[in-house]
Amino acid sequence: MIDGMLPTISTASPALLALSEQHRLYRTMLLMREIHHRAIALQRQGRIGSWLGSEGQEGAIVGSAFALEADDWAFPSYREHALALVRGIPTVRLFHHLYANAADSIIGRNLPPEYSFREVNFVSVSAPVGNQVPQAVGAAMAKQAKGEPGAVITYFGDGTSSEGDIHTGMTVAARRRAPVVFVCQNNGWAISVPTARQTAGEIVRRAPALGLHGVRVDGNDALAVHQVVAEALHRARTGGGPTLVEAMTYRLGAHSTSDDPTKYRPETELEAWRKKDPLPRMADALGLSEAERAAVLADVRKEIERAVEEAEQTPQPEMRTMFDDIYAEQPWHIAAQAREALRAH
Ligand SMILES: Cc1ncc(C[n+]2csc(CCOP(=O)(O)OP(=O)(O)O)c2C)c(N)n1
Ligand SMILES: [Mg+2]
Structure with missing residues (x-):
């Protein structure tokens, strides 16, 4: 039942994604990385309230998001900003939310970044970790009951994998063969708690015990993640039951703008993971020259500057x-x- 149990597998098969899509995937990863840096600067300048970054996790997030289809629903955690971009939400709307202005889809009702984009089936991010998992299973069961097409994807972290909600959700989903894919981004840490102090076992190994398919994938290989999640979504959509995907990755930045990882995380560990950064890896896979990389970077920075300007000029919601x-x-x-x-x- 376990499809891949190697510590990390990298089974990138670009066949599933056209080359032009792979270029778009890379651009979205870079856009997300640059939004991250800009958001931190804006928070430090007191222009936005808070930020939870995805630096280092763009391969897992964007790779999986590219596997979604229009009928699918997403119940994300708080790091999947790029999922909204891939679903078609323009960059400026992420900034409207960060500024909690009048154009924010939830006009400042959630702690940023906890988006909600109803029109693309991107369900409001929950502050309590793990809430989204039983919600996703319920939505998948509703799809099943109504005979609606499509599947549901939900995301959570290694720390959240210790929550009861996760196991309740996965147990019910497997029993009902609900069309849902669980993506656990194992980024090594739950704020200051390392995964080894969170669980004595391996997260993906819970899958066969609960009756799910389980796949562990190299989360910093965007194309491998895309392939694994595309297969899992296909299985879900065609009645083959749910899958737990454990994407092995790393949070290169702080947990949030209220965190200082130098207090608890060894510098050597960070440096080792910087060498496995998913962005240059994807650029290498595409064979991009330095000039091509610089051109994409300039392009995404321009897009971000326009978005920040527009969000700044948008008034606050009325009292x-x-x-x-x-x-x-x-x-x-x-x-x-x-x-x-x-x-x-
Ligand atoms: C039920 C609950 N307990 C605790 C918290 C505080 N909290 C917010 S994020 C977080 C860490 C979660 O770690 P992980 O699941 O590994 O996700 P990551 O932040 O690494 O992406 C904690 C403990 C919370 N939001 N909800
Ligand atoms: Mg974590």
Whole structure:
């Protein structure tokens, strides 16, 4: 039942993805990396509230996102920014959310970056880790019950793999052969807790025990991730049951803008993983020259600058919106609070 149990497998077969798509995949990875750097700078300047980065994990995130089709649903965690981009959300909308402005799809209701993009089946990111997994299984079972096409993908981390919700979700999904793919990004750390202190076993080995397919993949090889996730989604869509994909990767940056990994993480470990950075690896796989790499970089930076400018110029949400979307009919005490707040404003 376990498809690949080697410590890491790199089975990139570009056959599944046209060359032009591979170039687009690389550009999206680079766009995500540059958004990450820009977001940290904006947070340090006090222009946005918070940021959780995906530096080092672009291969796992973008590679898997490229395997999705229009009918699929995604229940992401907080690092899958690029998933929204791949689903067709323009860069500026990520920044609208980070600025919590009036054009933010959730007008500042979540801690950034916890997006929600209903129109592309990108379900609101949950703050409590692991919440999204039973939700994804429920959505997959609903698809099954309604006879709707497509599958569901959900993401979580190595630390989150210790949560009960994960096991409940996977057990039910396997029992019901629900069309869902679980992507565990094992990035070595759950804030300051290393994976070895999180679990005595290997995460992917839980799959056969719970009755799922299990695949471990080199998460820094975007094409390998794409292939493994495309196969898992195909299996899910065609009634073959759920899969747990463990993508072995590494968080090169801090956990969030409130974290300082130099306090707990050995520099040598970081340096070893920098050498396995998924971005140059993908550029090498495409045979890109230095000039070509520089051209893509300049292009994504321009896109980001335009997006930041537009987000900055967009006004904040109106005060009254704070009281919307909570109750179908506003109760008297909320109405009274709204009146008072608007008077004081
Ligand atoms: C239920 C719950 N417990 C604790 C937290 C605090 N918390 C936020 S992120 C995080 C670490 C999660 O690590 P992992 O699953 O490995 O994901 P990563 O951050 O490495 O992507 C923790 C403990 C939370 N948000 N929710
Ligand atoms: Mg982790």
